[in-house]
Amino acid sequence: MLVTACSRLTPALRGPRAPSAVAGRYLLAPGVRSFADRSDKAEEPxxxxxxxxxxxxxxxxxxxxxxxxxxxxxxxxxxxxxxxxxxxxxxxxxxxxxxxxxxxxxxxxxxx
The missing domain is CATH 2.20.25.10 (N-terminal domain of TfIIb)
Structure with a gap:
Protein backbone atom coordinates (compact mmCIF):
# COMPACT_ATOMS: atom_id res chain seq x y z
CA MET A 1 0.00 0.00 0.00
CA LEU A 2 2.81 2.41 0.85
CA VAL A 3 4.60 1.53 -2.39
CA THR A 4 1.47 2.33 -4.38
CA ALA A 5 1.06 5.69 -2.66
CA CYS A 6 4.72 6.56 -3.22
CA SER A 7 4.55 5.62 -6.89
CA ARG A 8 1.60 7.98 -7.33
CA LEU A 9 3.27 10.84 -5.47
CA THR A 10 6.69 10.58 -7.11
CA PRO A 11 5.74 12.11 -10.48
CA ALA A 12 4.00 15.00 -8.73
CA LEU A 13 7.06 15.74 -6.61
CA ARG A 14 9.53 15.63 -9.50
CA GLY A 15 8.60 19.03 -10.83
CA PRO A 16 5.95 21.27 -12.30
CA ARG A 17 3.59 19.77 -14.81
CA ALA A 18 1.57 21.48 -17.45
CA PRO A 19 -2.08 21.94 -16.53
CA SER A 20 -4.61 19.85 -18.40
CA ALA A 21 -6.08 21.29 -21.57
CA VAL A 22 -9.39 21.95 -19.83
CA ALA A 23 -7.79 23.68 -16.85
CA GLY A 24 -5.52 25.70 -19.12
CA ARG A 25 -8.48 26.92 -21.14
CA TYR A 26 -10.21 28.34 -18.06
CA LEU A 27 -7.23 29.50 -16.02
CA LEU A 28 -5.23 31.41 -18.61
CA ALA A 29 -6.09 34.88 -19.81
CA PRO A 30 -6.11 35.53 -23.56
CA GLY A 31 -2.63 36.19 -24.83
CA VAL A 32 -0.99 34.18 -22.05
CA ARG A 33 0.69 31.02 -23.21
CA SER A 34 0.19 27.79 -21.32
CA PHE A 35 3.02 26.20 -19.38
CA ALA A 36 3.47 23.57 -22.08
CA ASP A 37 3.73 26.23 -24.83
CA ARG A 38 6.50 28.18 -23.13
CA SER A 39 9.97 27.93 -24.51
CA ASP A 40 13.31 29.35 -23.43
CA LYS A 41 12.35 32.76 -24.84
CA ALA A 42 12.07 35.77 -22.53
CA GLU A 43 8.89 35.82 -20.48
CA GLU A 44 6.15 38.13 -21.71
CA PRO A 45 4.56 40.31 -19.02
Whole structure:
Protein backbone atom coordinates (compact mmCIF):
# COMPACT_ATOMS: atom_id res chain seq x y z
CA MET A 1 0.00 0.00 0.00
CA LEU A 2 2.81 2.41 0.85
CA VAL A 3 4.60 1.53 -2.39
CA THR A 4 1.47 2.33 -4.38
CA ALA A 5 1.06 5.69 -2.66
CA CYS A 6 4.72 6.56 -3.22
CA SER A 7 4.55 5.62 -6.89
CA ARG A 8 1.60 7.98 -7.33
CA LEU A 9 3.27 10.84 -5.47
CA THR A 10 6.69 10.58 -7.11
CA PRO A 11 5.74 12.11 -10.48
CA ALA A 12 4.00 15.00 -8.73
CA LEU A 13 7.06 15.74 -6.61
CA ARG A 14 9.53 15.63 -9.50
CA GLY A 15 8.60 19.03 -10.83
CA PRO A 16 5.95 21.27 -12.30
CA ARG A 17 3.59 19.77 -14.81
CA ALA A 18 1.57 21.48 -17.45
CA PRO A 19 -2.08 21.94 -16.53
CA SER A 20 -4.61 19.85 -18.40
CA ALA A 21 -6.08 21.29 -21.57
CA VAL A 22 -9.39 21.95 -19.83
CA ALA A 23 -7.79 23.68 -16.85
CA GLY A 24 -5.52 25.70 -19.12
CA ARG A 25 -8.48 26.92 -21.14
CA TYR A 26 -10.21 28.34 -18.06
CA LEU A 27 -7.23 29.50 -16.02
CA LEU A 28 -5.23 31.41 -18.61
CA ALA A 29 -6.09 34.88 -19.81
CA PRO A 30 -6.11 35.53 -23.56
CA GLY A 31 -2.63 36.19 -24.83
CA VAL A 32 -0.99 34.18 -22.05
CA ARG A 33 0.69 31.02 -23.21
CA SER A 34 0.19 27.79 -21.32
CA PHE A 35 3.02 26.20 -19.38
CA ALA A 36 3.47 23.57 -22.08
CA ASP A 37 3.73 26.23 -24.83
CA ARG A 38 6.50 28.18 -23.13
CA SER A 39 9.97 27.93 -24.51
CA ASP A 40 13.31 29.35 -23.43
CA LYS A 41 12.35 32.76 -24.84
CA ALA A 42 12.07 35.77 -22.53
CA GLU A 43 8.89 35.82 -20.48
CA GLU A 44 6.15 38.13 -21.71
CA PRO A 45 4.56 40.31 -19.02
CA UNK A 46 1.21 39.05 -17.81
CA UNK A 47 -1.78 41.25 -18.42
CA UNK A 48 -4.95 41.65 -16.38
CA UNK A 49 -8.02 40.02 -17.87
CA UNK A 50 -11.03 42.36 -17.51
CA UNK A 51 -13.41 39.38 -17.28
CA UNK A 52 -12.15 38.92 -13.72
CA UNK A 53 -14.01 42.10 -12.73
CA UNK A 54 -17.21 40.07 -12.41
CA UNK A 55 -15.59 38.23 -9.47
CA UNK A 56 -13.54 40.99 -7.83
CA UNK A 57 -14.85 43.56 -5.37
CA UNK A 58 -13.16 46.15 -3.17
CA UNK A 59 -12.11 44.48 0.09
CA UNK A 60 -13.14 47.60 2.03
CA UNK A 61 -16.52 48.55 0.56
CA UNK A 62 -17.44 45.23 -1.13
CA UNK A 63 -18.45 47.27 -4.23
CA UNK A 64 -17.51 46.47 -7.85
CA UNK A 65 -14.28 47.88 -9.24
CA UNK A 66 -13.48 49.54 -12.56
CA UNK A 67 -10.38 48.60 -14.58
CA UNK A 68 -8.29 51.55 -15.77
CA UNK A 69 -5.99 50.32 -18.55
CA UNK A 70 -3.94 53.52 -18.80
CA UNK A 71 -2.69 53.20 -15.21
CA UNK A 72 -3.16 49.41 -14.92
CA UNK A 73 -5.19 49.76 -11.73
CA UNK A 74 -8.54 48.72 -10.30
CA UNK A 75 -10.49 51.82 -9.27
CA UNK A 76 -13.05 52.22 -6.49
CA UNK A 77 -14.80 55.49 -7.36
CA UNK A 78 -16.81 55.57 -4.13
CA UNK A 79 -13.77 55.52 -1.84
CA UNK A 80 -11.42 57.24 -4.27
CA UNK A 81 -8.72 54.57 -4.21
CA UNK A 82 -6.85 52.59 -6.83
CA UNK A 83 -5.39 49.10 -6.40
CA UNK A 84 -2.27 48.37 -8.49
CA UNK A 85 -2.02 45.40 -10.85
CA UNK A 86 1.44 43.84 -10.89
CA UNK A 87 2.26 41.15 -13.47
CA UNK A 88 -1.44 40.66 -14.13
CA UNK A 89 -2.25 40.12 -10.46
CA UNK A 90 -4.31 42.75 -8.62
CA UNK A 91 -2.82 43.76 -5.27
CA UNK A 92 -6.00 44.08 -3.24
CA UNK A 93 -4.31 44.88 0.06
CA UNK A 94 -5.83 48.18 1.28
CA UNK A 95 -2.43 49.50 2.40
CA UNK A 96 -1.14 49.08 -1.18
CA UNK A 97 -3.95 51.20 -2.66
CA UNK A 98 -3.28 54.80 -3.61
CA UNK A 99 -5.76 57.59 -3.14
CA UNK A 100 -7.14 59.27 -6.24
CA UNK A 101 -9.62 61.72 -4.69
CA UNK A 102 -6.97 64.34 -3.91
CA UNK A 103 -5.92 64.31 -7.57
CA UNK A 104 -9.50 64.94 -8.71
CA UNK A 105 -9.93 67.81 -6.24
CA UNK A 106 -6.68 69.36 -7.45
CA UNK A 107 -7.78 69.04 -11.10
CA UNK A 108 -11.15 70.65 -10.32
CA UNK A 109 -9.44 73.52 -8.48
CA UNK A 110 -7.07 74.10 -11.40
CA UNK A 111 -9.95 74.21 -13.89
CA UNK A 112 -11.81 76.91 -11.93
Missing amino acids: RTFHPALLQFLVCPLSKKPLRYEASTNELINEELGIAYPIIDGIPNMIPQAARTIRQNKKQEEAEQH
